[in-house]
Amino acid sequence: MLHDIVPLALLCLPFAGGVLAWRLRRRQAATWLAIGVAALALALALAVRPWLVDGAVLRTVVPWLPSLGLDLVLRVDGLAWLFLLLICGIGLLVAVYARYYMPAEDPLGRFYGLLLAFMGAMVGVVTAGNVVQLAFFWELTSLLSFLLIGYWNQGASAREGARTALIVTAGGGLCLFAGVLLLGHIAGSYDLEVILAAGAAIRASALYTPMLVLVALGALTKSAQFPFHFWLPQAMSAPTPVSAFLHSATMVKAGVFLLLRLWPVLAGTEAWFWIIGGAGLASLLLGAAAAVFQQDLKAVLAYSTISHLGLITMLLGLGSALGAVAAIFHIVNHATFKASLFMAAGAVDHETGTRDLRRLGGLRRVMPITATLALVASAAMAGVPLLNGFLSKEMFFAATLSTHRGVAIDVLVAGLAVLASMFSVIYSLRFAVGVFLGRPRGALPRTPHEPPRWMRLPIGLLVLACVLVGVLPVRVIGPTLDLAAGAVLGTALPAFDLAVWHGFTTPLLMSALAFAGGCAAWAGLRGWFARRETLPLLGRFGAQRLYERVLALVTSSLPHALEPAYSGRRLQPQLLLIVLAAALAAGLAMYGTPMRFGLRASAVDPAFALLWLLGAICVVGAVRLAKFHRLAALVLVGGVGLVSCVSFVWLSAPDLAATQLLVEAVTTIVILLGLRWLPKRVAGLSPDPALARWRRYRDGVVAVGAGLGLAALAYAAMLHPVADSASNFYLEKALSEGGGRNVVNVILVDFRGFDTLGEITVLAIVALSVFALLRRFRPAVESVGAPMQQRLQAATREDGYDAGRADYLRIPGLIVQLMAPVIVLFGVHLFLRGHDLPGGGFAAGITVSVALVLLYMARGARWVETRLKVAPLRWIGLGLLLALATGLGSLAFGHPFLSSHSRHVTLPLVGELPLASALLFDLGVFGVVVGATSLMLVALAHQSLRRARPLPDADAEGG
Template identity: 40%
Template structure:
């Protein structure tokens, strides 16, 4: 598993080298081997005899953070989607992206994202999961903004990152509280402590924080606004991130923690309500779009809402339907994104108002779109996998009131909302297909003459559509070997669900027929009723709220920055020193770290007092001097005085080091400051002088307290005892100081000598340059 997670990252290192061969062979052919090899490994695990796989590798054991990986049925399903769809996307990109593109950048970003997704779905450690979670946001930001010369790409990339990273930080808070409540960082161990977590005082906060993380990542209402703008990414990115992987990370998170959260009725209320709202809003808004990828973006939002609602229902039928639809959605939505990319690639536009009549010119693409859209619409045909999971969704919503004892009002209205959302799903599916491939061919509106795509570009969507058909005709092929294990991982018990086309004349069938009938009527009359969008939502938009918030945040940040970024070094020093003083004193007082009762301090005699007095006099004198060079020389007295103190207290090594450093520092200051204009003292107000004096005294007092307290605080055995005991046995010398410098801290001493050598060479070089300049004059 470790290889599966980190193989994409390791391979990404070689992409810049391999991309140099792109004129001879497309870089994508090399990249194709990575997801394909992982897919072959994972597909070999599929079967009725599958059992979870566990691996762990130490990382930060002291914090209980290790690379712990766990593949159960849920992880296996997502791993297959990430690697399988990833393989097809890379193959598709070989024909979609021209060799003149920055292929090295694209494939490095793609492999980074792939590794991040593997890490999310395979991690058992919550902090490792979070690390990979944020890496998905970063890599998706790079992928969405791949065409960074486009304003829309930059806007969409920033928008997606701001919203998903906000959710990610919220998720981190929830994971930290989970760690505190369960006293473990292992997700599987948390599953064994469900009751402890449920009864924890942090449980409500955990729900809220984790839900925010999941909803933002999976584009749930009202956080869905980033997904349509992310369509500015190249189509392979849209097909990968926004149909099968990244947007399902939130779905995965809810499914992973469902055994813990489902004990609370708030889980049902919140998750199912947001899911149904997202289904209805996404499907309603999809019909309004005119860009093919815009339609697919809102359709993705609606489908994710449906899956989230099913997980929120929490019943056995709903959970199984959600699991099944995760797989089905990846097949038909991935193929449709690729079809949209083909249409754009071969006609030069994605504007559905300019398209139409492409069925005769692009028959293979039209056929693929037919299966994809009709499956997405849930048309009751036995060779369309989308109908099966949609039927199970209806069945779960109908029986919800019988199985859920609380929130009876929601349980009653959910079936009606499910039908409403599905009606608009049918409408946008038909709108997408018939608006693009039927009707009048508008050749004069197209930038390019339409023609069928090259076969290489068709391979990936063909494979996905074959998946739609095969799963539809033979659903038992994926039920027991795969879906059963996924269901067991979420619901913690074996499934007794059997997928079949005909369930009899029952409410789910009537609901499907109502969707088809009403949806057909609305599709045929769409031009008459679509004026409703000018009224609702009209000019109302969550995008405007987002833009307003970002604009206000930038204005406030700019105004705040101008208050302290004055260009004055004096102000910056004041801010830095004030912050250090406040934080240090606060920590000292809160932790009771001030200790002034010293016992083994050296005695103070007249020579030490005279040296200290000289240093104080020199430090004060620098304030009143009007010459920079004089100020530097006087300040040097303080440093040399410290060297004398080291000598008096029998620390010759420190004295020698201090003398060298002080000499080098004074020389460098003199060389630099002699080129500056004459020092002019400013007339400062009494308040400014008082502030400067306060900061100076407070900083001095702070350093004094820290020094004395650190000397008096004996939290650990002094390391000097170790040096005294082992200097002869380990270092072979009686002079402890020499042994420490040469053996025990040899590298430290080496680097100190190197620094001094570099400084000496720098001074020598500056003197030579100065002398050469004078000779030239």
């Protein structure tokens, strides 16, 4: 039981601490909280150790979506435990260090909040027992590292560095996500346990190579491997504690962790060797070479990190068991000495105010303790005997010697390993000797002295670890290494000897060669190294520039090139494209299936034909008149709407007919309201008649083609025999399960209630958008004045009495005022009978809003609003809530969302009523429709009112 809770607590604790720290305003409180949480996490991690004997694995499963094979699985084995130790341990030290490093005026709540959350995300990555979960936490680390690198977001370089890191690592994370989906597909499960057991099948799969490439993209971007290394030096604008934590111990190690995690499954193939080994070797060499030429303390460390991670990646790429053990060992060693070096660099920066290698020198005299610690840590980085770096480098040389892939590659790999090692000696010397030994080189921005004790303590502890591991490897790190390697390699651990002294072996010779070469090169060429900024010949490897070009192309050039063609100023080409795309899609769908007319057409009813002849005339008229005679065109389109309404009645669809009729009225009113704001059109010649003519021909062809295609398609569809469709189900079950006789309404509010919920939400959103758009609307100047009709009315009165204002629509206004309650009553009637007879929430809602709009039109907005409080937003809100509550109500009774219950009840006077819970849902629909429709209409109607205020002659009630 306890071993279930501890990993879960370990995962949740940093996140909880992070959220809490974020809220804290006091520096002291935030610091103590962060230190406390990190210490507790470390204690929890240590507490896990006793459960991990004999290859045991801790598994905690929290079910989430078992049907999809997705559960929250926490899996702690030896490897994960080692990483937990690194994350929590170094996290604790960094938390202490940051307290003294960060500027005194920073309240630190946000900083520690992010740091703890990042720690939690890393814990999530290493304890993930499910690859999807791993990818999730992986992206979370990218996101949090973005926020941490850009913590000092006032600086442009910090923002840029953070952005680059995010784009590269999160992009890699997406590749990883695709990769793990493929992996899960091949293995048949996303569970890590299953995947680890299916190694042979995965390597034999045809999808192995694409999957490997995707996973490698994730790992290589995260671990800053060539050619994705360039984000790491840029990320050095992060606060130094962040660099010490993220860029030495944790985040960049996530990539190699992933490779180790999947090593049993993926390693050992040719593709693995070339992709992983190749990237590792390139990063090892180029990173080390570039580090030699850096002039910034942190940049040296950043390139050296690229190089050391390259070493680890290459060891993994070798595919040998010894390589994997050496990789794990070097991960630990690199984390300890690199974190201490970052902290030492931070101390130097903090005390002197500069990180420029050319200005620093002789700091041993003013900060002797820091200098000693940094010298020891640099020696570990260079691989000096009796320090941990030496041991893992020996193992690295041994591993390169023990692989056999043809003489040429063997010699090349071993030789390049020595060369890279030589570079690492050079940059270690530049870092340590140049900064701390020798004489001071002129004035520094600040007078340095020893940093506070609590800033030195974390460095000291890490350096102590380097020395202890270097002197007593078997005692100190042996069991942990066995545990972690056992988790990766299973029981078949290779023979490896952690002794400090192996006798005179080839690896020792290689070490000596690298050391001697490095010292000699440093002594001879130190002046040259200090004069350069970049690597000779290769510059910054070119990848950075490529990245910048691609970024500029995607975010600037390409949009600028495409914008004129596809921007909002040119709607027509886009509409044409949509029409053509639709035609293409229809053509593709029908390709190869000839049109068949399976049934015999029924006899033509002459009345129906006549009806549509009228309809066609209306269409043609509307098409012709839409340019200059808008009102006439609108009336004709309304005529078309009526014709289709009559067709619905004819063809046994009274519900549709009712809704169509009502919507027709409202649409016409909306467009009439809008007409007022459109500019006048006068007939005239187009500036380019030839072009206009060509356009008309082209559009004519497209339109005729679309019409013919639609007609043919409709004809074929109507004469296609309908197989057993879902409709029969609805017809059979409407009464017995939906409790209503109007099947259409039962489908809407019961069977497909969820769809309807979505639709009314859309309706609400559209209404709100209309409202929001109109709040900022300013009409053109020439349409602001009173309409011509009102002006004429006023002008004909000789006594100057403004009839337009007082008598405007007086008689219709009275009629509408009397009729409005009747219309509302009719709407209620439509609503109540909706479940059994044609009607329902949609139709009822529109009816009620028609009553409202008629009032607005006949009486004017002011008149209505002084007498009637409509509050359309409230209607929408209540309607949506009611619909949602009805759906949720069924959950309370143990049924799925939106299940309905029905019962017919008899009320006095009203008679029998079908009272289904769906009726409540329909009431919600009704509310949304009333609210949305009236919101749109009122918002439009208000336009003339708003503009009327500054202009005294404008009409106030013209709506």
